[in-house]
Amino acid sequence: MNSQVTVANVAEIRKQFPVLNQQVNGRNLVYFDNAATTQKPLRVINALIEYYTGYNANIHRGIHTLAERATRAYEETRQAAKDFINANFAEEIIFVRGVTEAINLVASSYGRTFLQLGDEVIISGLEHHSNIVPWQLVCEERRAYLKIIPVLENGELDLDAYQKLLTRQTKIVAVNHASNSLGTINPIKEIIDLAHQAGAVVLIDGAQAGAHLPIDVQQLDCDFYCLSSHKMYGPTGTGILYGKREVLEKMPPYQGGGEMIKEVTFAKTTYNDLPHKFEAGTPNIADTIAFKSAIDFINEIGKENIAAHESTLLAYATEKAGALPGVRIIGQAPHKVSVLSFIIDDIHPFDIGQMLDARGIAVRTGHHCTQPLMDQFGVEGTVRASFAVYNTKDEIDHMMEGLTRIINFMK
Numbered sequence: 500m501n502s503q504v505t506v507a508n509v510a511e512i513r514k515q516f517p518v519l520n521q522q523v524n525g526r527n528l529v530y531f532d533n534a535a536t537t538q539k540p541l542r543v544i545n546a547l548i549e550y551y552t553g554y555n556a557n558i559h560r561g562i563h564t565l566a567e568r569a570t571r572a573y574e575e576t577r578q579a580a581k582d583f584i585n586a587n588f589a590e591e592i593i594f595v596r597g598v599t600e601a602i603n604l605v606a607s608s609y610g611r612t613f614l615q616l617g618d619e620v621i622i623s624g625l626e627h628h629s630n631i632v633p634w635q636l637v638c639e640e641r642r643a644y645l646k647i648i649p650v651l652e653n654g655e656l657d658l659d660a661y662q663k664l665l666t667r668q669t670k671i672v673a674v675n676h677a678s679n680s681l682g683t684i685n686p687i688k689e690i691i692d693l694a695h696q697a698g699a700v701v702l703i704d705g706a707q708a709g710a711h712l713p714i715d716v717q718q719l720d721c722d723f724y725c726l727s728s729h730k731m732y733g734p735t736g737t738g739i740l741y742g743k744r745e746v747l748e749k750m751p752p753y754q755g756g757g758e759m760i761k762e763v764t765f766a767k768t769t770y771n772d773l774p775h776k777f778e779a780g781t782p783n784i785a786d787t788i789a790f791k792s793a794i795d796f797i798n799e800i801g802k803e804n805i806a807a808h809e810s811t812l813l814a815y816a817t818e819k820a821g822a823l824p825g826v827r828i829i830g831q832a833p834h835k836v837s838v839l840s841f842i843i844d845d846i847h848p849f850d851i852g853q854m855l856d857a858r859g860i861a862v863r864t865g866h867h868c869t870q871p872l873m874d875q876f877g878v879e880g881t882v883r884a885s886f887a888v889y890n891t892k893d894e895i896d897h898m899m900e901g902l903t904r905i906i907n908f909m910k
């Protein structure tokens with residue numbers, strides 16, 4: 500495909516998403532909760548059906564035909580994920596449940612091993628709770644300090660403040676590539692380089708980047724990068740942790756069990772090689788296999804085409820929403836993924852969400868698992884519309900019409 504996504508072929512793309520073709524509360528569904536999870540194309544759904552109807556088997560252990568086929572398909576996803584983020588080696592790709600597990604793995608294995616009393620971990624004020632709480636837990640245990648990069652009024656990170664936070668005690672910097680609440684795209688290359696100059700390792704939470712932004716871990720030189728399949732048109736319950744081989748090699752296992760060992764005696768256990776050292780037990784085979792179909796889907800359309808289409812939608816929605824009376828857009832960074840967060844004077848975000856749902860429009864309302872960020876903006880939560888490749892300007896018009904009615908109704 501790899502051609503510009505136009506409204507004409509968005510119609511073709513939509514046909515691959517049966518779930519979009521339904522009525523909710525008597526209206527055509529408008530699905531604008533893509534930052535929470537995207538819908539899945541037929542090829543992903545079919546990959547699941549093919550696996551369960553054709554070759555369901557446990558992997559890496561059996562020598563029978565089905566087990567070999569399942570193992571091959573599972574490893575093909577690892578290869579596809581490696582290419583997708585341009586990792587050096589396939590064994591640098593660890594399959595996990597998603598970004599939350601990826602961060603917990605690093606905080607637990609790397610953090611508990613290498614953080615000492617008085618060391619520092621830096622995160623940012625834009626983080627999802629899953630990139631806050633695991634660091635709080637490990638800092639508390641190791642008696643290390645957690646420091647926060649402040650967020651500017653427009654939703655960008657304060658890089659001058661970041662530079663001042665970095666010290667020789669800084670051991671880990673963990674920030675997102677893009678913010679789920681505001682859409683801000685962070686200057687991660689700069690953040691990574693500065694952290695490395697201070698001698699720290701860097702984890703990038705790519706949950707909101709996977710389906711939208713180019714990712715080249717070799718060029719970025721990050722030590723860890725995390726992705727969730729379900730935010731990239733793939734199934735829930737699977738995702739990847741990328742780690743530089745030399746960093747993963749010096750980390751202890753995260754969980755013990757089958758698959759992650761070389762030899763077990765009651766006296767001593769030796770651990771398996773990468774990536775198996777970090778993949779204890781039977782993994783999420785089916786969903787991981789189907790994740791490859793999602794990666795293929797993104798590659799075939801082309802991430803730059805997806806991004807161009809979504810940027811057009813975001814610009815359109817931002818302009819329209821900004822013109823409505825009483826609307827305040829939260830997060831106006833110059834570089835954003837397709838997230839529009841806003842509040843409306845004197846109307847609670849939950850009420851807006853419910854009234855939009857009554858018109859078949861699915862948006863997210865609340866704190867989006869970023870309570871400290873909401874506190875900074877002095878709001879309890881926002882309404883968030885987030886766009887994907889299958890969304891259209893018509894759908895935005897529907898939302899604007901809905902919002903106009905809500906504003907008039909609540910006057």
Ligand code: 7TS
Pocket residue numbers: 534535536596597598599600627629630675677678679680704706707727863867868
């Ligand atoms: N980091 C970011 C930036 C996220 O947006 C999310 C999920 C996570 C981490 C956690 O990912 P998970 O796949 O392990 O759950 N964000 C959202 C959201 O914005 N609404 O629902 C989930």
